[in-house]
Amino acid sequence: MTNRKPRPAAVTLKDLAAELGLHPSTVSRILHAEGDTARGAAAPATAQRVRDLARAVGYSPDPQAKSLRTRQTHLLGVIVPRLSDLVLAVMYEGIEEAADAAGYSTFVMNSLDNAEMQRRKTDIMLSRRVDGLIFGDAHLDGDILTELAEQNVKFVLMNRAVQGFPSATCDDALGGTLVAQHLWDRGHRVVSVIAGEPYASTAVDRTSGFVTRWKALGGEIPEAALVWSRFDTIGGRIAAETILSDVAHKPSAIFAVNDFAAIGAMGAATEHGLLVGRDLAIVGFNDTSLAAQLPISLSSVRSPMTEIGRTAVQMLLATINGGPVESVRLAPTLVVRESSAFQRT
Amino acid sequence: MTNRKPRPAAVTLKDLAAELGLHPSTVSRILHAEGDTARGAAAPATAQRVRDLARAVGYSPDPQAKSLRTRQTHLLGVIVPRLSDLVLAVMYEGIEEAADAAGYSTFVMNSLDNAEMQRRKTDIMLSRRVDGLIFGDAHLDGDILTELAEQNVKFVLMNRAVQGFPSATCDDALGGTLVAQHLWDRGHRVVSVIAGEPYASTAVDRTSGFVTRWKALGGEIPEAALVWSRFDTIGGRIAAETILSDVAHKPSAIFAVNDFAAIGAMGAATEHGLLVGRDLAIVGFNDTSLAAQLPISLSSVRSPMTEIGRTAVQMLLATINGGPVESVRLAPTLVVRESSAFQRT
DNA sequence: CTGAAAGCGCTTACAG
DNA sequence: CTGAAAGCGCTTACAG
Numbered sequence A, B: 001m002t003n004r005k006p007r008p009a010a011v012t013l014k015d016l017a018a019e020l021g022l023h024p025s026t027v028s029r030i031l032h033a034e035g036d037t038a039r040g041a042a043a044p045a046t047a048q049r050v051r052d053l054a055r056a057v058g059y060s061p062d063p064q065a066k067s068l069r070t071r072q073t074h075l076l077g078v079i080v081p082r083l084s085d086l087v088l089a090v091m092y093e094g095i096e097e098a099a100d101a102a103g104y105s106t107f108v109m110n111s112l113d114n115a116e117m118q119r120r121k122t123d124i125m126l127s128r129r130v131d132g133l134i135f136g137d138a139h140l141d142g143d144i145l146t147e148l149a150e151q152n153v154k155f156v157l158m159n160r161a162v163q164g165f166p167s168a169t170c171d172d173a174l175g176g177t178l179v180a181q182h183l184w185d186r187g188h189r190v191v192s193v194i195a196g197e198p199y200a201s202t203a204v205d206r207t208s209g210f211v212t213r214w215k216a217l218g219g220e221i222p223e224a225a226l227v228w229s230r231f232d233t234i235g236g237r238i239a240a241e242t243i244l245s246d247v248a249h250k251p252s253a254i255f256a257v258n259d260f261a262a263i264g265a266m267g268a269a270t271e272h273g274l275l276v277g278r279d280l281a282i283v284g285f286n287d288t289s290l291a292a293q294l295p296i297s298l299s300s301v302r303s304p305m306t307e308i309g310r311t312a313v314q315m316l317l318a319t320i321n322g323g324p325v326e327s328v329r330l331a332p333t334l335v336v337r338e339s340s341a342f343q344r345t
Numbered sequence C, D: 001c002t003g004a005a006a007g008c009g010c011t012t013a014c015a016g
Helices: A014-021 A024-032 A036-041 A044-057 A065-071 A084-103 A115-127 A143-150 A171-185 A201-216 A233-244 A259-271 A305-320 B013-020 B022-031 B038-040 B043-057 B064-069 B086-101 B114-125 B141-152 B172-185 B201-216 B234-245 B260-272 B306-319
Strands: A075-080 A105-110 A130-133 A154-160 A167-170 A191-196 A225-227 A252-257 A281-284 A298-302 A328-330 A334-335 B075-080 B103-109 B133-137 B155-158 B167-170 B191-196 B227-229 B253-258 B282-287 B299-302 B328-330 B333-335
Touching: A014 A024, A014 A044, A014 B013, A024 A044, A036 A191, A065 B075, A075 A084, A075 A115, A075 A252, A084 A105, A084 A305, A084 B103, A084 B234, A105 A115, A105 B141, A115 A130, A115 B227, A130 A305, A130 B234, A154 A305, A167 A201, A167 A305, A167 B328, A171 A201, A171 A298, A171 B333, A191 A201, A191 A233, A201 B191, A225 A233, A233 A252, A233 A259, A252 A259, A252 B167, A252 B253, A259 A281, A305 A328, A305 B282, A334 B043, B013 B022, B022 B043, B022 B299, B038 B333, B075 B114, B075 B253, B086 B103, B086 B299, B086 B306, B103 B253, B133 B306, B141 B333, B155 B306, B167 B201, B167 B306, B172 B201, B172 B299, B172 B333, B191 B201, B191 B234, B201 B227, B227 B234, B234 B253, B234 B260, B253 B260, B260 B282, B282 B333, B306 B328
Parallel strands: A075 A105, A075 A130, A130 A154, A154 A167, A167 A328, A191 A225, A191 A252, A252 A281, A281 A298, B075 B103, B075 B133, B133 B155, B155 B167, B167 B328, B191 B227, B191 B253, B253 B282, B282 B299
Antiparallel strands: A298 A334, B299 B333
């Protein structure tokens, strides 16, 4: 259809073989078998000649040809709600690092947390013949995942967990617990939670971790104290508007399950004439790079985002290699800053 | 080395051909030639049978096999400083969209603006046999780019421009101009610029656009008014510290060439007892999603980030198809908000 | 220790 | 209009 020029031919095994007066299969054996295995593959002297030439001419095997034979592409697919969510972008750094170290390359696509897009992007990844997938956008219902598991597609979840599938996540319930304890200790007795999207385990687990501990401490969480919301700044602002406009429930502290939602809540508080860190405590989640740098620095639950990404890759590779894989939950820590440091009297 | 199981075999052309009693080449011709071209490729009835079966069994051609023959992978490489920079993440959304629409898939890697990493990541992309590359991390010296051009690698630049190579960017100088005019009109006469990294055209052009207009209006820009900095929040905070601690040069307004740097500057201002939007005006750049939602909403130059990503893909595809390509500079607009709306008296 | 053959799944001239 | 052959660059039993 288009008349684009093909890329110029690179050096091939055949070229190397011809240059050295060897058969391509011999060259392949030497280059393919690394380290100890290579000893049996060819005479040491031959092996050395081959390797020297390969290095000299910058030989790099054609991955398409290789995977056509081996049926492995060393390609991994990553699907996230959106990469412009800093949390996922940071996790992706961990993925890239770990995948690279293992000789894999990664595709990333945004699904916008929309079921149709999730399917579409997954199909594209599969049509590319990825060896496995990492989903950062799993919904608690898990419908798509069940289908994929039936088709024997290799995948793991990241950031958000779903019952029955391996996942690398933060211990979100623990994070919520830490926040509840902190706010209680600082003297708060009336609180609200900006709870996030109910289809995401992160939102549900952080919220339930908080609620459970709060009640254990003797606190109450009336219906009006839980406001579900989008994960972004606008979502947080809208939720905080709702909370701060409620005349019946007047919290002295707000826990937002996401830093961006917390930032939106800070904006709403300012608009309501409340000084965050004095009139109202706010705590976020993930301790993104912004939290510490805000005009009023934001307390936040620090989750090991990069580590979660790395772990997801390791789990996926284990799955691809046929091993059984256990879900991993990494422990968060609470970082207290100006936004919630004050003692309520 | 590892004993992973190969992925299960998918339906192949041969399978389809056998099922229909045709030769694989016939099936290939029909499926390969789309629309009108297909008419000549086979009898309409045959073509229909083939297409029906292909759809029924969910045939999807093996991209590795296809590209081994055609020497095109329909793979694009994208290298950015880091995806956790929201600006690049949003541009990547445009890239993904446009690439997807054109039947291409994209790899993304972070180079951390480090020359060694840029080389390493580029090599990985090339070893994957990408059809072309988009660089979002170009440095003004352009050393690596010159080498690649000599090797006839197809690429375009995005976000940051370098003389002599095609790029899709915002008209950064114009953005700087808009800010200078705005601050002048609001009555400011002493200003400072948080200028970003001197190796990035974005930083240099935004700054020079600002300075040029400022001087044209009759203003002065002493040496101390320009502070180079990292693009992130911490960088902005440090730069603002320097600016606000200078007893000789007391600006009433700060232009930060990046929203995150602007947010850092807001933090520093607060620490210095200045109320942003009353004692000090601050203007950022890119109008990222956060700007409008901050406790004190941030004025910012809005750049068409998604569009820049899309444009980069279109330019790259044109380059791959052998066409000559012109650089594109998309126009920004200024969005004035609380942080700089006041009139200085 | 090395060579020769077969084949992964496609596409593309070339016949007929 | 359809078939048959060759070949893209690899790997992998199988010989010798």
